[in-house]
Amino acid sequence: MKTYFAQLEQAMAQTSSFDGQTAKIIHLTNAHGMTASFMDIGATWLSCTLPIEGQRREVLLRSPTMAEHMKQDAYFGAVVGRFANRIAKGQFAVDGKRYQVGINNGDNSLHGGVEGFDKKRWTVVERSANQVVFALHSQDGDQGYPGNLDVKVTYTLTDANELSIAYEAHTDQTCPVNLTNHAYFNLAGEASGAKSLDHMLQLNADYYLPTDAGLIPTGEQKPVLGTSFDFMQPKRIGEEFLTEPDQQTAGGYDHAFVFKPEVTDGISAAAVLIAPKEDVTMTVLTTKPAIQFYSGNFLAGTPGASKTYQLYDGLALETQYFPDGPNKPEWGLNNGVLSSGDCYQHQTVYQFEF
Incomplete structure (x- = not known):
């Protein structure tokens, strides 16, 4: 297990990320040997392994290095926002006022725009043996969205082999908010x-x-x-x-x-x-x-x-x-x-x- 975690850290935390600093990696393990790993860049669910027939099966897709992670547009395991999925032409109206947000998917806005939550460094505000809490402040006008938004995402790995994701957010202006995790699963194994x-x-x-x-x-x-x-x-x-x-x-x-x-x-x-x-x-x-x-x-x-x-x-x-x-x-x-x-x-x- 330590070897696996070390390999993960070497791949994702050896070179700098979007802000010029290295990522912080957090590992959780439950009583059955299931593991979940996360990083503060994008509050990303980086890895999920299941102990099956004496082997450690990785069931999430991810990039091989931080350099490749920064290039990919698959959003591997990231929390995406402010608005997950697409907004037509990046335009919408709230309270009678029209807004234009970043276009990054043909004519449309996808997963929050050019620099969505997946590319931000989140703050680790709490962590324990089975839980990690990430927080992010998105200022008024971020990617064109109105209002200051404060977001908290709590990941919990239970002994019932559950990975729970709790989302909480507050805004001081009415605004589209649609948060999700963009994990890619292959239950046969990432390398299968x-x-x-x-x-x-x-x-x-x-x-x-x-x-x-x-x-x-x-x-x-x-x-x-x-x-x-x-x-x-x-x-x-x-x-x-x-x-x-x-x-x-x-x-x-x-x-x-x-x-x-x-x-x-x-x-x-x-x-x-x-x-x-x-x-x-x-x-x-x-x-x-x-x-x-x-x-x-x-x-x-x-x-x-x-x-x-x-x-x-x-x-x-x-x-x-x-x-x-x-x-x-x-x-x-x-x-x-x-x-x-x-x-x-x-x-x-x-x-x-x-």
Whole structure:
């Protein structure tokens, strides 16, 4: 274990990051030997290992070095914000005033803009044997967003083999806020050669959000029934892959799925991912109304920990509010706009069985 942690530190904390300083790495281990590692750059979930058959299985994708981490645009394991996912043309209106935020994804803003929360150094405010708390202050005007925003993210590794992520935020002006973690999972192992398409997935979601060519939701909430987006029962991801125009536009799955309201209580199974050999099951519990299921359609050529990644080498399950929500007032509370004085409070748990 110490050797593994040392290798991780050597890869990510030997050379300077965006601000010219080296990253701080924090390691957590539970009673069963499961580990989770984090760094203060992007409050990033850097590593997750499971003790399986005497081996240490890494189930997260990541960059091989800090230098490569700074070049990649996959957002490996980072907390993304202020607004996760896309905002059309980087524009929205709040309280009658229009705002323009950074464009970094075609014509649109993605994951907070050019210098989103993934590129910031977060402060480690608390840490213990099983928990680390990161905090970030985003000043008024950061990336074009209104208001001073204070964010806290708490990672807890439990002896029930759960990685819990609790999000809290406060703003002094009404502002879009949509925080998520952008971990990429491969439950067969980061170096296994298995694909996201080989996994089984269940999403307790009756609807998904179709998108235009720029992957901005059209505004429709489309029933999954009778489509390739139906994951109400566990299904191999590759089974109906690229069989419909809504998938073909995105090169696979890169869509928000709208959870049944009753599974967003933080204690019900909202999503379940099963490894190709069924030796690992990951259950997602959340208080968020939706999840962006991304099958790794743009990974090709990205340097990774064990190899250069190819298409579908990992997948993301990002719990969140609806993409482009600030421009869709008809979505009501799911649009991800935080009122001044209100507290943003959400939790997502990734529970592993092995």
